[in-house]
Amino acid sequence: MLSKSSFGIVSFLFALAASRALPGSSPIKRDVDDYGEPNFYKGFDLSSLKIQEDGGAIYKDTMRGNATRPVEDILEGMNTVRLRLWVNPEIPYDDGYYLSYDLKYVLALAKRFNDKGHHIYLDYHFSDYWADPQHNYAPVAWPKEVAPLAKRLRKYVFHTMQAFSDAGIDLSMVSLGNEIRHGMLWPLGQVDVDVEPRGARIANFSNLATIYSAARKGVDDAVAAGVHKPQVMIHIDNGWNITLQERWFNSFLATGKVKTSDWDIFGFSMYPFYGTAATFSNLRTTLNFIANKYNKPIHLVETDWPNKCSGPDAPELSEPSIPVSAQGQIEWVHCIIKIVKGLPRGLGQGINYWEPAWLNNTGLGGTCQSAILFRADWSEYPERVTGYSLPSVDMFKDV
Template sequence: MKILTPILLAVFMCCTSANAQKLYLGGDISLLPSYEKAGVTYCDAKGNPVKPLDFFKEEGWNAIRVRLFVEPDKASAEHKGEGVCQDLNYVARLGQRIKEAGYHFMLDFHYSDTWADPGKQFMPDRWKNVPVQALPDSVYEYTKQTLRYMNEMGATPDLIQVGNEITNGMMWPVAKLTPLGNENWDVLVQLLESGAKACREVCPMAKIIIHTEKAGDWIATKAYYNHLQGLDYDIIGLSYYPMWHRAVGVLAATLDSLAVDFPGKEVMIVETAAYYSHENDRWAKGEEQYGEFYPISVEGQRIFTHELVAELRRHSNVTGLFWWFPEENGSKENSVTDGWLNRGLFDNHTGKVLPAMQELRKFIER
């Protein structure tokens, strides 16, 4: 084997570094300001109080995601009790803190006044009477004005989601669809094109993400992104939750296939989480619900995170991993949400960080 001269070695290392993808590790902390306002205390594993934004960085995070609703004051009381409150001023203030702390900032446009997910993509109240043919212009203007305001506030996003979990379309009923169907794709693509155009114009350095949630269904995922050939975006964003998308091996097959069929696209897991309990969980039907693949326990959550990170490290097309709602912390009376989800990274009784946090940092330690 030839020995590289110092000059050739330097050139090799430089080229290798230039070709390496940047990795993003973080979480969606959209409710953190509400928890801070409520006086909730976050602690490290020894019980010492910590400041979350400082602590996350110590744990290897370099990116933060925040959701944005159009007019969340028009959401139902039930959804407000689940954490719907992120209007433009709220998000701009949080985004400013995120940028000042040195993080990359992912902005998640919901294009709804409330939760947008596979089961609901409600049309924002302000656009309910807008003709279908005018909706792309409405999306363009809203996105453009929002991003201009974020820039002015010192909260320029580095990553932008144009829609949230939109496998079944968005802004129902006009852009409602199914991945394997043929209806309303023209409308959806026009809406996405308008949002992406505004992103490119106002935040030209930001990467655009199209976010779906069928990580456990390759046929649906492939069909969906095939419909977006020609759309201007950079990253395929996936939600992956073991309770809905099965064990990590299913995700692995999807990631392998994405690398083959969409070789020019980065892939990010923009949402993931796993239960460590079902206590005070009004949706749980039993203590072991969703425990088919990973035990509903602190250790089960850690094992899931360990396996997920180990799998993601195998895939060079995967450049990001974000935990959803890591800041959940019910350790103080009069908690921020009605009930607990028990999928965060802090114990709802003590406020102490959970072991899964240590597993997450291994994603970025290459």
């Protein structure tokens, strides 16, 4: 039975994956392909899927006669699943329901996708709630001073990674924070890239560097204890903004508390509705700059494109030549893949589409009506809601 709490109360929230085991075979995950080249990670963030399913959502594969199938089987070509983890997500609503991406919840989803052979990309939010440029507050129960906060964070990373290992899940990637342009674990770890002069800007990054270093040491602690070694990511939004990226990483590294060796992968977000400067040209310029300066792998870890976007609140999209449709979703993603794969020395190594199956949050944080890859049918509500796949579910099939 689909409860109001499961589908109605989270619809207002904004927020800011092709390897599949054959029947009867063991799933195989590789960091390189059969020719020894790095895998290209093609993923979807499916963090909300269990909440949807527990509330009664079902998904139909329109390419297979509307057969009811697991979402991960409908999403052709993915080899990676991205899952966000909150610390202590006790967020009550009117009937006592909790939106909960806690460890127990995420372990269940990760086990499901891991057992099907997908890479698991764990997105640490280091918060009880959304972590992004607008919300990045430290967990309420954590210390309020930098040194004990960093110590608590290091232990948290160690223990959570150990929990995944104990569950038989080898994490392929971990992102230490989510879209940390303004830092993380606010207020102590908050930063402003526009602070002047430069010395003051660097000083304002000092706490964040201490905190990030502690999280990285937590990964090292877990690996030293026998946990599978994941690739460590640092994730900033607005991947098209070269000025932001240059100033941010220069300031972060200038603290002297972190080194480029503290992360393995750069992760960036790229959305088309938050400013018309989010163009393919600007993305290409910025990612090439990062690749040439730091010589590290780069993933585009959050993106989407609308299939419906009209009305007085509709935003101006950054690439207006791309149609607002399922075909446009494919075109947008394929253009980004071309940019990422075109980076020098094979450094472009992945892309993730954000929350393609969140049926009651179809706008995914934007003012367009839908950017998901399913058509939501509410005609049988409250018994169930049905997601009918759009052709864009195949966006990774042949890339």
